[in-house]
Amino acid sequence: xxxxxxxxxxGFLLLGLSGDLKLQPLLFxxxxxxxxxxxxxxxxxxxxxTSDSHLHTPMYFFLSIxxxxxxxxxxxxxxxxxVNIHTHSRDISYRGCLTQVYFFMIFAGMDNFLLTxxxxxxxxxxxxxxHYMVIMNPRLxxxxxxxSWFIIFWVASIHILLIMRLTFSIVTxxxxxxxxxxxxxxxxxxxxxNNIYLYVTTALVGVAPVAGILYSYSxxxxxxxxxxxxxxxxxxxxxxxxxxxxxxxxxxTAFGVYLSSAVTHSSxxxxxxxxxxxxxxPMLNPFIYTLRNKDVxxxxxxxxxxxxxxxxxxxxxxxxWTL
Numbered sequence: 001x002x003x004x005x006x007x008x009x010x011g012f013l014l015l016g017l018s019g020d021l022k023l024q025p026l027l028f029x030x031x032x033x034x035x036x037x038x039x040x041x042x043x044x045x046x047x048x049x050t051s052d053s054h055l056h057t058p059m060y061f062f063l064s065i066x067x068x069x070x071x072x073x074x075x076x077x078x079x080x081x082x083v084n085i086h087t088h089s090r091d092i093s094y095r096g097c098l099t100q101v102y103f104f105m106i107f108a109g110m111d112n113f114l115l116t117x118x119x120x121x122x123x124x125x126x127x128x129x130x131h132y133m134v135i136m137n138p139r140l141x142x143x144x145x146x147x148s149w150f151i152i153f154w155v156a157s158i159h160i161l162l163i164m165r166l167t168f169s170i171v172t173x174x175x176x177x178x179x180x181x182x183x184x185x186x187x188x189x190x191x192x193x194n195n196i197y198l199y200v201t202t203a204l205v206g207v208a209p210v211a212g213i214l215y216s217y218s219x220x221x222x223x224x225x226x227x228x229x230x231x232x233x234x235x236x237x238x239x240x241x242x243x244x245x246x247x248x249x250x251x252x253t254a255f256g257v258y259l260s261s262a263v264t265h266s267s268x269x270x271x272x273x274x275x276x277x278x279x280x281x282p283m284l285n286p287f288i289y290t291l292r293n294k295d296v297x298x299x300x301x302x303x304x305x306x307x308x309x310x311x312x313x314x315x316x317x318x319x320x321w322t323l
Contacts, residue, residue: 041286070282
């Protein structure tokens with residue numbers, strides 16, 4: 001097999017979900033719609049939280065950062081996918097592929113850390129309510145976000161440096177989009193060091209946050225069992241309900257991606273699982289937090305009411321000027 005060094009490698013071929021030309025308009029419309037819904041939904045969450053003083057709390061601070069990360073997450077893969085579908089092209093440059101890998105790891109890792117921070121916030125609110133404002137102060141919240149960015153920045157940067165050591169064949173096909181595990185599979189050189197580093201960072205960025213979430217909710221369950229008031233139990237459960245749904249979708253689809261790639265060799269099933277992980281979950285997050293959260297729904301209603309009042313004022317002003 002003819003092999004080129006990475007410095008001479010021009011790019012990769014993204015196979016996509018389907019090679020059938022008749023399905024391309026349908027796929028383009030579907031992904032464009034999902035992308036726009038994801039962007040608008042998460043931007044609306046950010047706007048509602050920043051514009052309403054009632055939502056200036058640690059939980060909604062983390063939620064606004066999560067919405068921003070989800071916007072960046074879908075923007076890492078979907079625009080390139082839409083361009084390829086529209087132009088009937090499957091090419092992606094070597095640098096473009098590494099860039100996609102880098103930002104995919106950045107934002108997927110940030111999702112992990114933010115969901116863990118939100119679980120810790122719920123744990124403090126329910127298990128230590130009297131000390132909540134002291135523990136979850138603005139300085140700690142900002143520090144948690146900055147530490148998360150710092151860790152995932154170095155994790156992703158070292159991954160990219162290790163990938164740049166690899167060599168690939170002249171024609172290299174990748175099932176859906178550039179992801180670190182897919183890059184390792186198509187590499188022609190030894191990936192032992194890459195895989196070792198992948199396992200270590202997966203424990204740091206993946207397993208440790210999951211363990212933190214499980215610990216937080218185990219303590220929450222124990223606290224709920226000690227509560228005598230049913231109303232307090234229901235209130236505490238409703239507080240955690242939206243976060244639990246997001247955690248379920250995020251980790252459920254993430255495990256589905258890796259289980260599907262490990263159990264089956266079908267690129268199509270792996271691609272569908274990856275779409276669920278990278279597109280569907282960020283799209284559903286705004287709906288979950290809006291539909292299940294009274295505070296967000298109330299803030300959204302107030303925002304829409306102010307927007308409607310401003311619009312009516314502008315219309316009345318224009319009417320007076322025309323008269």
